[in-house]
Amino acid sequence: MSKKSSRVDMACKALRQAIIEQALPPGTKLPEDEVGAQFGMSRTLVRAALAHLQSEGLVDAPPRRTATTAKPTLDEAKEVFEVRRTLEREVVRLVIARWRPEFGAELEGHVREEEAARKAGEARVSIRLAGEFHIRLGEMSGNRLLRRYLGEVVSRCSLILALYGRPHSADCAVSEHREIVAALRGRNAEAAIAVMDHHLGSVEHRALLDQGRDAQFDLGAVLSRYAEAADAGSPSKVARLPKRKARATK
Amino acid sequence: MSKKSSRVDMACKALRQAIIEQALPPGTKLPEDEVGAQFGMSRTLVRAALAHLQSEGLVDAPPRRTATTAKPTLDEAKEVFEVRRTLEREVVRLVIARWRPEFGAELEGHVREEEAARKAGEARVSIRLAGEFHIRLGEMSGNRLLRRYLGEVVSRCSLILALYGRPHSADCAVSEHREIVAALRGRNAEAAIAVMDHHLGSVEHRALLDQGRDAQFDLGAVLSRYAEAADAGSPSKVARLPKRKARATK
DNA sequence: GCGCCTGATCCTGTATACAAGAATTCACGC
DNA sequence: GCGTGAATTCTTGTATACAGGATCAGGCGC
Numbered sequence: 318m319s320k321k322s323s324r325v326d327m328a329c330k331a332l333r334q335a336i337i338e339q340a341l342p343p344g345t346k347l348p349e350d351e352v353g354a355q356f357g358m359s360r361t362l363v364r365a366a367l368a369h370l371q372s373e374g375l376v377d378a379p380p381r382r383t384a385t386t387a388k389p390t391l392d393e394a395k396e397v398f399e400v401r402r403t404l405e406r407e408v409v410r411l412v413i414a415r416w417r418p419e420f421g422a423e424l425e426g427h428v429r430e431e432e433a434a435r436k437a438g439e440a441r442v443s444i445r446l447a448g449e450f451h452i453r454l455g456e457m458s459g460n461r462l463l464r465r466y467l468g469e470v471v472s473r474c475s476l477i478l479a480l481y482g483r484p485h486s487a488d489c490a491v492s493e494h495r496e497i498v499a500a501l502r503g504r505n506a507e508a509a510i511a512v513m514d515h516h517l518g519s520v521e522h523r524a525l526l527d528q529g530r531d532a533q534f535d536l537g538a539v540l541s542r543y544a545e546a547a548d549a550g551s552p553s554k555v556a557r558l559p560k561r562k563a564r565a566t567k
Numbered sequence: 568m569s570k571k572s573s574r575v576d577m578a579c580k581a582l583r584q585a586i587i588e589q590a591l592p593p594g595t596k597l598p599e600d601e602v603g604a605q606f607g608m609s610r611t612l613v614r615a616a617l618a619h620l621q622s623e624g625l626v627d628a629p630p631r632r633t634a635t636t637a638k639p640t641l642d643e644a645k646e647v648f649e650v651r652r653t654l655e656r657e658v659v660r661l662v663i664a665r666w667r668p669e670f671g672a673e674l675e676g677h678v679r680e681e682e683a684a685r686k687a688g689e690a691r692v693s694i695r696l697a698g699e700f701h702i703r704l705g706e707m708s709g710n711r712l713l714r715r716y717l718g719e720v721v722s723r724c725s726l727i728l729a730l731y732g733r734p735h736s737a738d739c740a741v742s743e744h745r746e747i748v749a750a751l752r753g754r755n756a757e758a759a760i761a762v763m764d765h766h767l768g769s770v771e772h773r774a775l776l777d778q779g780r781d782a783q784f785d786l787g788a789v790l791s792r793y794a795e796a797a798d799a800g801s802p803s804k805v806a807r808l809p810k811r812k813a814r815a816t817k
Numbered sequence: 818g819c820g821c822c823t824g825a826t827c828c829t830g831t832a833t834a835c836a837a838g839a840a841t842t843c844a845c846g847c
Numbered sequence: 848g849c850g851t852g853a854a855t856t857c858t859t860g861t862a863t864a865c866a867g868g869a870t871c872a873g874g875c876g877c
Contacts, residue, residue, distance in 0.1 A: 359832045372622055396710045407653040460646045609862045631868055
């Protein structure tokens with residue numbers, strides 16, 4: 318499917334992870350050389366990876382300027398949520414139609430992991446697991462295309478959360494996931510869809526409703542998060558920015 | 568959005584069109600040099616175009632072998648239709664919610680074009696217009712992501728038709744499109760969705776149900792179509808089956 | 818004659834080179 | 848002091864080179 322030459326794929330995966338875990342805030346510049354240096358590959362491959370991420374909506378790569386992590390507008394964000402709701406409803410229908418007992422077990426295991434991470438205060442892990450819960454569901458739908466589209470929108474939702482939401486808030490309440498599992502077990506599609514809708518409504522609310530609060534402040538919000546991200550002293554992903562710290566795209 | 572450097576984009580567009588108009592039957596090899604020569608660009612750009620088309624599901628590009636036009640399995644085809652139904656339902660809802668009088672006028676104009684093409688016996692044009700009808704609807708939904716996904720799915724449906732359907736059949740009956748427009752005008756979402764569902768059911772039936780007829784024969788069906796396509800004067804390809812005539816991908 | 822090994826050939830994977838477009842800096846004139 | 852424009856630097860767009868798999872064509876052994 319998305320399996321390029323494995324090397325490009327690795328870069329994609331790493332960047333994607335970094336973006337959705339909010340290690341690379343929206344608007345961060347991603348110069349091809351620098352990224353390539355980090356991953357030990359030439360611009361050719363970086364370019365392929367960035368192109369792919371762009372098609373997933375995680376990266377903005379305007380014609381002749383440096384790619385950046387995407388900074389969707391509020392409208393775009395709403396569109397993403399709208400599509401997500403549509404897809405997840407279908408996922409619920411399909412998962413219920415193909416329900417097997419082991420699904421329940423697996424999902425419950427997953428929720429337990431989420432809870433553990435949340436208790437341990439591992440924000441990054443929490444965010445990742447919250448997304449993966451939905452991905453698991455997508456896989457259980459048995460429809461690979463649906464799974465792919467769902468994966469894309471879920472990633473983008475994480476990005477949106479990073480942009481418009483409170484920094485480092487995990488987007489999904491564990492209890493809501495638990496309710497979803499219970500609803501699925503009930504095998505009543507309409508009921509389960511209602512639960513899922515409610516959950517996604519909450520997620521969107523958490524992601525976007527803060528928005529009203531600091532609509533024009535977002536530059537400041539972003540910068541403060543930059544600082545926070547940069548001071549982690551993490552030697553891993555974030556390339557050092559030689560002079561200028563972080564310039565948000567525009 | 569998908570606007571790379573415009574040159575890559577052109578190649579994408581051209582290839583996409585060729586594929587969905589069934590000028591390049593599923594399984595056709597697409598060596599980078601050759602394609603590049605055709606478009607007057609180097610492998611670098613062709614490669615980018617092919618990667619993009621792969622992510623759209625129109626091209627298969629396994630790790631170290633020559634890319635080919637995609638040859639989705641029957642299961643994949645069904646998945647595509649399933650997703651398409653989901654997306655189009657949402658499109659109908661949104662279009663009705665944002666309905667404006669000029670939508671009706673535009674759609675009707677489009678349907679008239681379709682009818683003209685159909686009467687003129689222009690198969691290629693018919694196929695293209697049939698797809699574009701759905702794309703227009705996608706645009707009217709006002710949701711760009713939905714529009715993008717719909718575009719991908721519609722393209723893939725054309726490809727599927729080329730693979731499993733009767734050769735050169737346009738996939739949409741014009742009258743069905745007309746019914747859809749009428750239903751939208753009625754602004755009753757449930758009713759319009761029913762019409763759309765019915766339409767897509769017909770499309771899928773036309774695309775896949777021939778399939779039941781010769782389910783295990785599909786190799787033969789494919790070969791006969793190859794022959795038709797490659798019909799440059801050797802009418803006997805079907806008769807002889809040396810070992811493996813047309814090696815499609817696998 | 819049939820199947821397997823071996824070299825020749827065709828492609829793809831990846832890095833690199835070079836030209837040209839942005840972004841930035843610096844200096845000049847008002 | 849500040850705006851404006853030219854020089855400089857940073858980056859991207861694209862072609863090309865080269866290495867290594869994959870595929871194909873014979874040739875050898877059975």
